[in-house]
Amino acid sequence: MTDRPAGFDTLAIHAGAAPDPATGARITPIYQTTAYVFNDVKHAADLFALRVFGNIYTRIMNPTQGVLEAKIAALEGGTAALALASGHAAQMVIFHTIMQPGDEFVAVRQLYGGSINQFNHSFKSFGWHVVWADAEDMNSIEKALSPKTKAIFIESIANPGGRITDIAAVAKIAKRAGVPLIVDNTLATPYLCKPIEHGANIVVHSLTKFMGGHGNSMGGAIVDGGNFDWSKGGRYPLLSEPNESYHGIKFYETFGGMAFAITCRVLGLRDLGPAISPQNAFYILTGMETLGLRMQRHCDNALKVAEWLSQNPKVAWVIYAGLPTDAHHALHKKYAPKGAGAVFTFGLKGGYEAGVKVVSSVKLLSHLANVGDTRSLIIHPASTTHSQLTPDQLKKAGAGPDVVRLSIGIEDVADIIADLEQAIG
């Protein structure tokens, strides 16, 4: 053991993953079990009342999942983390923990289409109301605030536009308003950007993307920044007030800077139920060991592809913050200097039809609805991931009809470029 702070790649391999105490297994075992025996009746009662640490039931926690959580918390610089079935499940549980029926939250329009759907439609059933603002216009975020606002939600690198958000500027607004800033860090990963360092209070991930990195497992995560006072003004009663389902425990008083992650687990996971499978937690853990290596290669490849596209006479435009001419280049240098991510968009002069032709003609790139895989991916958002949006919403989300989205993999970049060249024709 050492007190010297470990570097990112060391944490990616070792954080949370000491040898198994029972067997000495060096690799984290897959604890494929639903439940765990108690020492005695008192131990069972203590576990259910949260008086002792320990496993009860895999819907709430699992030792394989625990290693994944501790690793994510360490990489993001948070106090604790919670892994769930998917990124959507993570968002559901976050808002369940901070919102009451009738409450509002502010989200910027530059979001993953799935999040826009979840916020606009499914959240309505719970009486949670999203108020939209523009990530490019801090005044629009200020104006969207009201006494009912309970949080502000942004993405660090926005999907699909590849735009980078001024996290510190939004964090200032959130702090003044006394609400937590939630940052979806899926496309950046903590290798490129650690939102908590810039003032975020909660970080959310789809682990399905670059964190796992191999396109084989669904997962999501919530990271507690440990830097928000949940007791102020009683605005977050699930955290600050006595909880009847735990005999009157007050989570913030009891767990302090780790209270948000604990509350999401013992109320959100327990009662809503979107647990990650131990097998998926293991696959994601294995992928995360190479996160630093992969992300750098993803970003290096993406920059070369973006440079090549921007020189191609058939390409109308490329939006990639890694390009020195890009509007978000300065934000890239501030928030994600090691790379501008690997997901970006471009448009062809031939418009909608030319975009459709490219996605139909690729032979190496895969035409599918995901990002953050080792292999390069391509999609036409307007006809797939963002197809439920109106034309105006499409435009504001950076997913207009001519837009083609790339998620650049870690193959040899010459092969990626050659495939795009033949597909563009």
Next chain:
Amino acid sequence: MNHDSYPADYIREILNSVKVIALVGASGNVVRPSYFVLQYLLSKGYDVIPINPGLVGQSLLGKTVYGSLKEVPQAIDMVDIFRNSKAAGTIVDEALALTPKPSVIWMQLFVRNDEAAIRAEAAGLKVVMNRCSKIEYGKLSGEWAWVGGNSGIISSRRQHMHESGKMQSLGLGGISPKR
């Protein structure tokens, strides 16, 4: 000592060396943090003495409650304070008046009194503030990672099962506290 950030070795040395802990502000309410910590530290083998003037003579988890530190009829290694930050200053002065003096002052989450810390450190005591002794033990043993906690510690050494031999109980692997 920088009281914003404690090295893991500092906390480990404290939790490996103390045996008798006076828990000031002990509560009989089973959902209060002080009750959680009392029970947890007892389960890890520490001799924890509850202090609460309102519960004098009663028994909490089998331990007799005393009204103040000076009434405790044995030497105290560590004073663990569950009171507000201002009251903690008075408790520290009471601790410093004991013979022998305790070796550690521990103030729980949200409790911090820098003036009192300076007095205690000047008298040769170690001080921890705004930390939960249960959570810190859990970070060092590895139990904290079971709930996704970031302990800040990495190790290629196997974690230690607790000497009690109970399932789901990890220990510090150092000098075990003995009653």
